[in-house]
Each structure stands twice: as C-alpha cells, then as structure tokens.
Amino acid sequence: MLTVKNIDVYRGKTHVLHQVDLHVGHGEIIALIGANGAGKTTTLKTISGFLRPAKGSILYTAAKGKKTMDFSAMAPEQIVGAGISQCPEGRGVFSQLSVKENLVIGAYLRSDNEIGKDIQSIYEMFPILGERLNQAAGSLSGGEQMMLALGRSLMSRPKLLILDEPSLGLAPLIIETIFDKLIKINTQGITILIVEQNAVMALELSHRAYVLETGRVVLSGQSADLAKNPKVQKAYLGGE
Ligand code: ATP
Numbered sequence: 001m002l003t004v005k006n007i008d009v010y011r012g013k014t015h016v017l018h019q020v021d022l023h024v025g026h027g028e029i030i031a032l033i034g035a036n037g038a039g040k041t042t043t044l045k046t047i048s049g050f051l052r053p054a055k056g057s058i059l060y061t062a063a064k065g066k067k068t069m070d071f072s073a074m075a076p077e078q079i080v081g082a083g084i085s086q087c088p089e090g091r092g093v094f095s096q097l098s099v100k101e102n103l104v105i106g107a108y109l110r111s112d113n114e115i116g117k118d119i120q121s122i123y124e125m126f127p128i129l130g131e132r133l134n135q136a137a138g139s140l141s142g143g144e145q146m147m148l149a150l151g152r153s154l155m156s157r158p159k160l161l162i163l164d165e166p167s168l169g170l171a172p173l174i175i176e177t178i179f180d181k182l183i184k185i186n187t188q189g190i191t192i193l194i195v196e197q198n199a200v201m202a203l204e205l206s207h208r209a210y211v212l213e214t215g216r217v218v219l220s221g222q223s224a225d226l227a228k229n230p231k232v233q234k235a236y237l238g239g240e
Contacts (some may be wrong), residue, residue, distance in 0.1 A: 001024050001025055001026045001028075001060065001061060001062075001159070001160060001191055002023070002024040002047070002058070002059070002060050002160060002191075002193070003022075003023050003024075003058070003059045003060075004020060004021060004022045004023070004043070004046075004047065004056070004058050005021060005056050005057045005058070005059065006019050006020070006021055006055065006056040006057075007019070007020050007021075007046060007053040007055065007056030007057070007058065007072075008020075008053060008054045008055040008056060009039075009042055009043075009046050009051055009052075009053050009054065010054055011042065011051070015215070016039050016042045016215050017039050017042055017043060017046070017053075017215045017216075018215045018216045019056070019216065020039070020043060020056075020212070020215070020216070020217055021217060022043075022210050022217065022220070024160065024191060024193050025191075026063070026064070026191055027186070027189070027191055028191055028192075028206075028207050028208060029182070029183075029186050029191075029192040029194065029205055029206045029207050030192070030193050030194070030206055030207070030208055030209065030210070031194050031195075031196060031202035031203060031205065031206035031208075031209040031210070031223060032044075032193065032194070032195045032196075032209070032210050032212060033195075033196055033197070033199045033202050033203070033209055033210070033211055033212070033236055034197075034211060034212035034213055035197070035213070035235075035236075036197070037214075038212040038213055038214060038215065039212050039214070039215040040164070040195040040212055041089060041164055041195065042215075043195070043212070044086060044162055044164050044193075044195055046058065046072075047071060047079075047084070047162065047193075048071075048076055048079055048080075048084060048086045048162065049071060049074055049075055049076035049078070049079045050076055052072065053072050056072070057070050057072050058070065058071040058072045059071075060082060060084070060160075062082060062083050062159055063159070069082060077109075080109060080156060081109055083157075083158055083159035083160060084158060084159070084160050084162060085106075085153040085154070085156045085158035085160070085161050085162065086153065086162040086163075086164070087149050087150055087152075087153040087161065087162065087163045087164065087166065088149075088164050089164035089165045089168065089195075091142075091145045091146055091148070091149040092149060093137040093138075093140075093145050093148050093149055093152070094137060095136060095137050095138025096136060096137075096138065097136070097137055098133065098134050098135060098136060098137065099129050099132050099133045099134070099135055099137055099140070099148055100119065100133045100134065102137050102148055102151075102152050103119050103122055103129075103148070103151055103152055103155050104119070104155075105152065105155075106151070106152035106153060106154070106155025106156055107155040107156060108156075109156060110155075110156065110157070115155070118154070118155055118157070119155070122151035122154060122155070125151070125181055125184075126144075126147040126148075126150075126151060126181075128144055128147065129144070129147055129148060129151060132144070142169055142170055142174075143170050143171065143174035143177075143178075146166060146170060146174070146178060147178070150163075150166070150178065150181070154185070154190075158190060159190065159191060160190070160191045160192075160193065161185065161190050161191070161192050161193070162192075162193045162194075162195075163182075163192065163193070163194045163195065164195045165195055165196060165197060166178055166179075166182075166194065166196070167179075167196060167197075167198045167201060168197070175198070175201060179201055179204075179205050182194070182205060183205065192206075194206065199232070199236035199237055200227075200237055200238075202223075203223040203224075203226055203227040203232075203237075204223075204227075205223075206223045207222070207223060208220070208221065208222055208223055209221070209223045209226050211226070211232065211236075219231065219232065
C-alpha cells in the first residue's frame with residue numbers, strides 16, 4: 001500500500017532522515033518506534049506531504065489494481081484526498097469549536113450524504129463524545145480530546161490512518177481504550193501506521209514494526225519477534 005523508499009529528509013540544515021525504507025501492506029498495523037528525536041514525526045510529516053524528501057520516493061497504491069502515486073511531489077491536501085488521514089501529535093483539535101464541529105471538519109473533502117451517519121458511528125465508538133457534542137473541544141479532558149482527534153481523522157474515511165504518539169500524556173486505562181478501538185478500526189479494513197514512544201503498547205498492537213535511531217531504520221520485523229529481541233528489550237522495553 002505504502003512504500004517509503006530510501007528517503008533523506010532535512011529540516012533546515014539538519015539532515016534528519018537517512019535512507020529510510022519502510023513498507024505498509026494493505027490491512028496491516030505498522031509501528032514505528034524510537035527514542036525522542038529519532039525522526040519519527042519527521043517520517044510521518046514527510047509521508048503526509050508537510051516535508052519534502054531531498055532523495056527517495058513515497059509510493060502509494062490505494063487498492064490492488066489502482067494506480068501508484070508518488071507522494072513526494074504531492075500537496076498535503078491531495079494526499080488526504082488519496083485516502084490518508086493523520087492524527088497529529090498533541091491531538092490538534094480546534095479548541096474553540098464544539099465536538100460535533102470538529103468531526104464535521106474532518107469530512108471537509110467529502111461531498112457524499114453519509115457524513116451524519118459517520119458522526120453517529122463515532123458517537124457509538126466513543127459515547128462520551130456523543131454526550132458532549134455541543135461542548136467546546138478545548139474543555140474536554142486529554143483522553144476525550146484524543147478520542148475526538150481519532151474520530152475526526154476517521155471522518156475523512158481514510159484507507160490509511162496515521163497516528164503520532166496517541167498515548168502521549170494519557171492515563172493507562174484511556175490508552176487501553178484507545179488501543180482497543182484501533183484494533184477494531186483495523187478489523188474494519190483501515191490500515192494503520194502508528195508512531196509511539198510507548199514501545200510495549202506499540203509492539204502489542206502492531207503486526208510489524210520498525211525501529212528508528214538517529215534518523216535510520218536499525219531494526220524491523222514482526223512485532224512479536226522484536227518484543228523478544230534483547231536489543232529492543234534493553235533500549236525500549238525497560239529490560240536488562
Ligand atoms: P519526538 O518523539 O521527540 O517527537 P521524533 O522521533 O518524532 O521525536 P522528530 O520530531 O522527527 O523526532 O525530530 C528528529 C530530529 O529533527 C531531532 O533531532 C530534532 O531536533 C530535529 N528537528 C525537528 N524539527 C526541526 C526543525 N523544524 N528544524 C530543525 N531540526 C528539527
């Protein structure tokens with residue numbers, strides 16, 4: 001579905017990503033893990049068109065048999081239109097707007113008549129949002145804002161959902177609720193690429209994972225195997 005091929009990315013004069021390769025197959029949950037500053041957010045921003053690779057390509061095929069596109073030359077809005085939705089680090093909800101208005105904004109590129117139906121299904125997924133539909137998003141708790149950000153990302157009916165640190169700053173119980181929903185979302189046919197510092201949760205959730213260190217992919221494989229890898233355990237899972 002998505003193949004990031006040998007990309008180099010600079011931020012200002014800083015060479016942040018070095019020959020990063022990663023592949024996301026249809027229906028997979030892929031995790032990208034790594035320490036602070038490893039380049040995870042930079043990778044996501046490059047996929048969604050906010051940063052341009054100096055080298056390499058980002059190839060995307062919406063479904064088998066469809067034309068392959070190269071995101072490295074496309075604008076963020078075209079990339080959303082191709083079926084990618086990014087749920088950014090720090091949630092990014094519009095705090096002055098209501099819960100419902102935030103969800104409507106998530107559907108801004110759609111012109112079909114099922115937007116109301118999809119909003120209902122978000123309320124079913126997260127009943128607390130339904131109870132607070134007219135409340136300003138800024139007055140929600142951190143966990144509720146994360147649910148709203150996730151709901152808003154789903155409103156564009158993405159084929160690939162990209163999440164940047166969804167667990168950041170949330171209580172363990174809320175993280176579990178969100179991660180359970182991610183599994184459900186995936187079983188409904190949405191492919192997921194997730195960046196997480198919480199490597200334990202990320203490796204439990206995902207099918208495969210990539211480990212990024214100082215802008216380079218240093219390890220990749222099945223998540224269950226990576227969770228047993230002594231290097232991963234020592235660096236990311238709190239092992240000896
Ligand atoms: P975190 O978990 O802290 O968000 P990350 O793995 O997502 O980390 P990035 O945010 O991608 O890492 O940052 C990677 C590197 O790029 C860091 O060394 C950071 O200092 C640098 N960087 C990020 N943004 C900029 C910028 N706007 N200009 C220059 N360097 C930047």
